[in-house]
Amino acid sequence: MSVEASAPQKRNRSLNSDDVRRMCTAIAGGLVLAIMTGPDGAISDPTYGVKTSLLSGHVVGYLIFGVIIGCLLTYRAKVKDGTWRGDRTTPRRTSMERAMSLSSVSRYASLTVTAFAVAIITLIFADFSGPVLRNKMSMHAIAHQFLYTRTYGYLILAFALWFTVVNQAMRLTTFRLRSIPRPLFVLGAIITILLFSLTSDPFLPARFSWRALNPGVANSLFHHWTTYLWLTFGLAVSLSWMFKRDSARGTRPLRRSHALVVTPSMRFLTYVAAGFVVFEAPKFMSTYWQISLFQQIGVFCLLAIGLNIVVGFAGLLDLGYVAFYALGAYVTAYFSGALPLQPPFHLNPFLIIPFAIIIAMLSGVLLGLPTLRLRGDYLAIVTLGFGEIVYVLANDWTQVTAGSAGTGAITNFSIHFLGINYAWNPVNYLSYYYLLLGVLIPAIFLFDFLNHSKVGRTWAAIREDEVAAQSLGINALKYKVMAFAMGASTAGVAGVFTAVKVGVLFPNTFVLQLSISILVLVIFGGMGSIVGVLFGAIVLQWLPSYLNFHSYLGFEETNLYLYIGALLIVMMIFRPQGLVPSRRRRREILDSQEGLGSADALGAITYEQPS
Amino acid sequence: MTSNDPIFEVQDVTLRFGGVTSLNNVSIQHERGEILSVIGPNGAGKTSLFNCLTGVYVPQEGSITFHPSVTKAINIVGRPPHRVAHAGVARTFQTSRMFNALTTFENVKIGVEARQKTGPIGAMLKLPRTRHEEKYSDQRSHELLEFVNLTHRTNTLADSLPYGDRRRLEIARALGTDPKVLLLDEPAAGTNPSEKLALAELINRINTELDISILLIEHDMKLVMSLAERIIVLNFGGVIAEGTPQQIQNNPLVIEAYLGASDEAKQ
Numbered sequence: 001m002s003v004e005a006s007a008p009q010k011r012n013r014s015l016n017s018d019d020v021r022r023m024c025t026a027i028a029g030g031l032v033l034a035i036m037t038g039p040d041g042a043i044s045d046p047t048y049g050v051k052t053s054l055l056s057g058h059v060v061g062y063l064i065f066g067v068i069i070g071c072l073l074t075y076r077a078k079v080k081d082g083t084w085r086g087d088r089t090t091p092r093r094t095s096m097e098r099a100m101s102l103s104s105v106s107r108y109a110s111l112t113v114t115a116f117a118v119a120i121i122t123l124i125f126a127d128f129s130g131p132v133l134r135n136k137m138s139m140h141a142i143a144h145q146f147l148y149t150r151t152y153g154y155l156i157l158a159f160a161l162w163f164t165v166v167n168q169a170m171r172l173t174t175f176r177l178r179s180i181p182r183p184l185f186v187l188g189a190i191i192t193i194l195l196f197s198l199t200s201d202p203f204l205p206a207r208f209s210w211r212a213l214n215p216g217v218a219n220s221l222f223h224h225w226t227t228y229l230w231l232t233f234g235l236a237v238s239l240s241w242m243f244k245r246d247s248a249r250g251t252r253p254l255r256r257s258h259a260l261v262v263t264p265s266m267r268f269l270t271y272v273a274a275g276f277v278v279f280e281a282p283k284f285m286s287t288y289w290q291i292s293l294f295q296q297i298g299v300f301c302l303l304a305i306g307l308n309i310v311v312g313f314a315g316l317l318d319l320g321y322v323a324f325y326a327l328g329a330y331v332t333a334y335f336s337g338a339l340p341l342q343p344p345f346h347l348n349p350f351l352i353i354p355f356a357i358i359i360a361m362l363s364g365v366l367l368g369l370p371t372l373r374l375r376g377d378y379l380a381i382v383t384l385g386f387g388e389i390v391y392v393l394a395n396d397w398t399q400v401t402a403g404s405a406g407t408g409a410i411t412n413f414s415i416h417f418l419g420i421n422y423a424w425n426p427v428n429y430l431s432y433y434y435l436l437l438g439v440l441i442p443a444i445f446l447f448d449f450l451n452h453s454k455v456g457r458t459w460a461a462i463r464e465d466e467v468a469a470q471s472l473g474i475n476a477l478k479y480k481v482m483a484f485a486m487g488a489s490t491a492g493v494a495g496v497f498t499a500v501k502v503g504v505l506f507p508n509t510f511v512l513q514l515s516i517s518i519l520v521l522v523i524f525g526g527m528g529s530i531v532g533v534l535f536g537a538i539v540l541q542w543l544p545s546y547l548n549f550h551s552y553l554g555f556e557e558t559n560l561y562l563y564i565g566a567l568l569i570v571m572m573i574f575r576p577q578g579l580v581p582s583r584r585r586r587r588e589i590l591d592s593q594e595g596l597g598s599a600d601a602l603g604a605i606t607y608e609q610p611s
Numbered sequence: 612m613t614s615n616d617p618i619f620e621v622q623d624v625t626l627r628f629g630g631v632t633s634l635n636n637v638s639i640q641h642e643r644g645e646i647l648s649v650i651g652p653n654g655a656g657k658t659s660l661f662n663c664l665t666g667v668y669v670p671q672e673g674s675i676t677f678h679p680s681v682t683k684a685i686n687i688v689g690r691p692p693h694r695v696a697h698a699g700v701a702r703t704f705q706t707s708r709m710f711n712a713l714t715t716f717e718n719v720k721i722g723v724e725a726r727q728k729t730g731p732i733g734a735m736l737k738l739p740r741t742r743h744e745e746k747y748s749d750q751r752s753h754e755l756l757e758f759v760n761l762t763h764r765t766n767t768l769a770d771s772l773p774y775g776d777r778r779r780l781e782i783a784r785a786l787g788t789d790p791k792v793l794l795l796d797e798p799a800a801g802t803n804p805s806e807k808l809a810l811a812e813l814i815n816r817i818n819t820e821l822d823i824s825i826l827l828i829e830h831d832m833k834l835v836m837s838l839a840e841r842i843i844v845l846n847f848g849g850v851i852a853e854g855t856p857q858q859i860q861n862n863p864l865v866i867e868a869y870l871g872a873s874d875e876a877k878q
Contacts, residue, residue: 447735449735450731453729453735453737453745454745454748455729455734457713457717457721458721458724460710460712460721461710464710467692467704468704468708468709468710469721470667470692471701471785472693472722472725472784473696474693474725475691475693476693482731486731584713587711588711588712
């Protein structure tokens with residue numbers, strides 16, 4: 001739509017029915033969220049939960065959320081379709097710009113109003129993430145929030161984020177905040193991050209006491225490491241800002257593009273925000289969520305990114321993935337001496353991890369070498385068989401695996417090294433979560449590097465056209481086995497974590513359904529995209545926990561696969577590439593729908609007929 | 612044809628699919644540095660020959676020897692395709708086989724990288740050698756795209772390339788593997804006259820500038836006659852004629868194979 005001069009000025013400022021619709025949807029969405037996350041209803045009267053959710057002050061927060069999101073959507077849509085676009089040469093100002101630029105007084109007034117809005121939202125957020133209480137939104141409760149240092153951390157982070165967003169929004173229109181002098185900016189950033197790192201630490205008082213350095217106090221050192229982490233982040237952000245090249249002056253085009261410009265510092269800020277959520281948010285969760293964060297979500301994230309190598313990167317359909325998971329778990333049990341078959345030496349679970357990796361990898365190679373010559377459906381059937389073999393062995397070979405009676409107790413994680421003595425406490429659920437993060441985050445980055453390297457490209461080539469890949473000298477079998485082995489070893493590590501946390505293994509944990517659930521995570525999130533797969537794992541694993549938590553919703557665990565099946569059918573019809581697909585994979589699926597290329601969703605390969 | 616420096620020696624190769632004989636006692640000598648063309652009607656066994664030479668099919672009888680250098684001899688029969696490619700045999704396909712979801716640049720890069728040694732560990736940790744090889748393959752891919760005149764398509768997805776460009780891309784990808792001999796399977800199929808001219812020039816440049824021997828299957832007689840130094844004619848799986856373009860044009864057996872038996876030939 002052309003916005004040059006011809007378009008009448010009046011129309012541009014008015015809101016049309018589309019905007020109203022958008023607004024209503026956002027507000028309704030807020031209300032639904034309020035109902036969903038409100039207080040528990042009793043089983044005898046499930047509507048009680050809905051009623052209290054809607055009547056309590058709780059709902060106000062969500063309404064504000066809804067309004068704000070509606071405003072944002074409208075703003076984005078207007079900027080995108082060009083109705084609200086600035087142009088330096090012909091300044092046509094929107095109402096918002098006008099409000100902000102009429103005079104410095106009104107500008108500061110509007111800034112202040114927005115700042116207050118941000119503060120309120122942040123407060124609500126801090127409140128929600130705090131201790132679980134009924135009627136959290138009472139004024140008293142809000143005021144109480146100021147007693148927690150956490151609130152200030154949130155405030156500072158929110159303001160930092162808010163300024164970035166405002167700056168971005170200003171880039172889209174002609175209006176820009178007067179640029180802040182660089183030294184001041186850097187100084188501000190350092191102070192911001194410093195304050196944030198200090199205040200976001202829930203153990204702030206203890207941090208400043210000498211007790212923290214006293215080795216007699218158990219766990220004290222480990223409580224503060226997040227503070228150090230945030231300090232590092234803060235320094236990194238400040239330094240990156242300080243050394244950033246000043247590309248702005250002179251090179252700036254007159255008219256801004258409509259798309260949001262992702263600058264390196266914005267990306268970094270996104271990482272920081274994601275890091276904040278991943279590291280800090282769990283501390284404020286209730287025990288129920290702390291448990292399921294490790295057991296339901298974390299371990300499955302690891303499994304999903306492992307399976308993503310096999311299914312997403314290499315394009316091999318593996319229906320027996322859980323076998324490697326089981327192997328990792330049983331290797332842990334073996335070296336803990338929890339099986340009837342005694343090991344030659346007992347090991348700490350940390351030392352079992354390499355063994356689990358090697359054994360899972362070897363079994364992946366052994367299974368892969370003969371079977372990866374098969375393709376598509378045949379491979380799926382063989383892997384399915386392998387999964388069943390491992391399950392049956394675990395169940396029936398009682399002399400070795402103790403069978404369905406379950407194994408003995410498995411050793412817990414502990415560190416005894418260079419004078420550090422720390423044992424993981426089964427009741428401190430988060431300590432396991434952070435340990436898992438220590439594996440998961442490096443794995444995410446390493447697998448991402450892998451996907452963007454020669455190996456990843458070679459997998460893409462094999463997926464798309466194995467014959468052509470071989471004609472270039474690519475040993476397809478080698479690369480497929482490689483993918484299989486890497487996926488298997490990731491599952492092996494996940495197996496160690498599960499075994500140690502759960503403490504006792506039963507074979508019926510490792511059934512075929514679990515393989516399929518993991519595959520669903522990958523397909524739902526988007527094959528081949530690590531972000532997508534993580535997203536799929538988090539959403540799909542969180543949802544059942546959530547539905548279980550709110551008993552009045554009437555969700556039955558036994559019906560889970562019914563819903564997952566329905567979800568998959570809907571997905572395959574409307575979005576076969578998954579929610580957050582990788583670029584390559586999306587193209588491949590589109591191609592195969594048009595009959596181009598030989599790779600279908602799971603890389604079945606058609607062969608050239610001799611002519 | 613009496614030379615002692617062949618790059619491919621095909622001797623008495625017979626290939627059968629069940630009861631169908633696709634190649635029957637075919638013997639071919641491909642000299643080093645030569646542009647040799649294989650022609651013949653549809654179903655004559657040209658592509659089967661290519662597939663035998665690249666290890667995709669294993670002939671039941673006969674031997675195929677590849678000489679990457681004067682002193683070395685490699686037996687192709689029974690070697691898997693990727694090892695044949697490693698030895699220095701590159702090919703393109705009758706129906707172009709691109710990696711469609713990848714960009715032009717990535718397509719060529721995969722070709723270059725197929726020779727490199729980086730493994731998964733190196734790739735994950737970005738070890739020095741990986742970085743070094745990555746730099747080399749980037750540079751080499753750019754060179755190759757420039758060589759085949761595809762620089763302006765560097766970041767285009769392969770499936771949105773026009774037909775002529777696909778052919779060039781396939782050639783660039785094959786050249787990325789640093790071959791000694793390039794097997795082209797109907798490179799001009801589906802291209803327009805001006806693209807054909809450019810293609811002929813490109814093939815000549817590959818032969819002279821890069822010093823790569825070329826084995827060419829082609830139906831376009833004008834292209835074949837202008838490019839090839841020697842022509843081999845296949846029909847029903849057997850070699851029916853061999854010689855310079857002039858000799859082939861006047862060979863009654865060839866004319867018969869292409870046009871059917873004429874009265875003169877019957878007499």
